[in-house]
Amino acid sequence: MYYKWILFDADDTLFHFDAFAGLRRMFAGFGVDFGEQDFAHYQSLNQPLWVAYQDGDITAEQLQHQRFAGWAQRLAVSPRELNSAFLTAMADICAPLPGARELIDALTGKAQLGIITNGFTELQQVRLERTAFRDAFSPLVISEQVGLAKPDPGIFEHALELMGRPPREQVLMVGDNPHSDILGGLNAGLHTCWLNPAGKPVPEGISPHYQVGSLHELHRLLLC
Numbered sequence: 423m424y425y426k427w428i429l430f431d432a433d434d435t436l437f438h439f440d441a442f443a444g445l446r447r448m449f450a451g452f453g454v455d456f457g458e459q460d461f462a463h464y465q466s467l468n469q470p471l472w473v474a475y476q477d478g479d480i481t482a483e484q485l486q487h488q489r490f491a492g493w494a495q496r497l498a499v500s501p502r503e504l505n506s507a508f509l510t511a512m513a514d515i516c517a518p519l520p521g522a523r524e525l526i527d528a529l530t531g532k533a534q535l536g537i538i539t540n541g542f543t544e545l546q547q548v549r550l551e552r553t554a555f556r557d558a559f560s561p562l563v564i565s566e567q568v569g570l571a572k573p574d575p576g577i578f579e580h581a582l583e584l585m586g587r588p589p590r591e592q593v594l595m596v597g598d599n600p601h602s603d604i605l606g607g608l609n610a611g612l613h614t615c616w617l618n619p620a621g622k623p624v625p626e627g628i629s630p631h632y633q634v635g636s637l638h639e640l641h642r643l644l645l646c
Contacts, residue, residue: 536560614631
């Protein structure tokens, strides 16, 4: 295989990320029937916060606080408590995406594997342990720990340093987000593969080296 290193995003690349299900599970523990309208309102707050986080305008702690500040006041608990309960709920319902386990098993021993994620430590580490994926990936680079988020080139440079500075053309970054994963990888000089199951058009100014609709397709691309 050509690539010596494969770097993966985590949420919606290796793992199914159903925020609505996680929030319903979390809020049920506080006696709240969290519905679709509640989720729509949550997303109207959460999504701009993620953009601000990825742009470096707010910290991970600020994101986690602000997205639950209103609910925390309503339920008379701290935003930190709600955020931790949400991450625990997401860990409880975690599942690898179809083809993820077969792909990782097939790549093990043929390439070195790592993860670069903008997700939060409390979820990422537990989820890797529960899915028995933890030993497959090194490095595990989490933006919350580094203080930089994709697409900032600095988080990719940090990962490359941990990897021993391999030739960049031998490193493939795989992710579902064209801006944080693909543009970020391209700006760091890496080869990129956009996981695009919905068949969305490629955003202007972003040119991934490869595009696949599933991890099964990526499997065939890399190993057949």
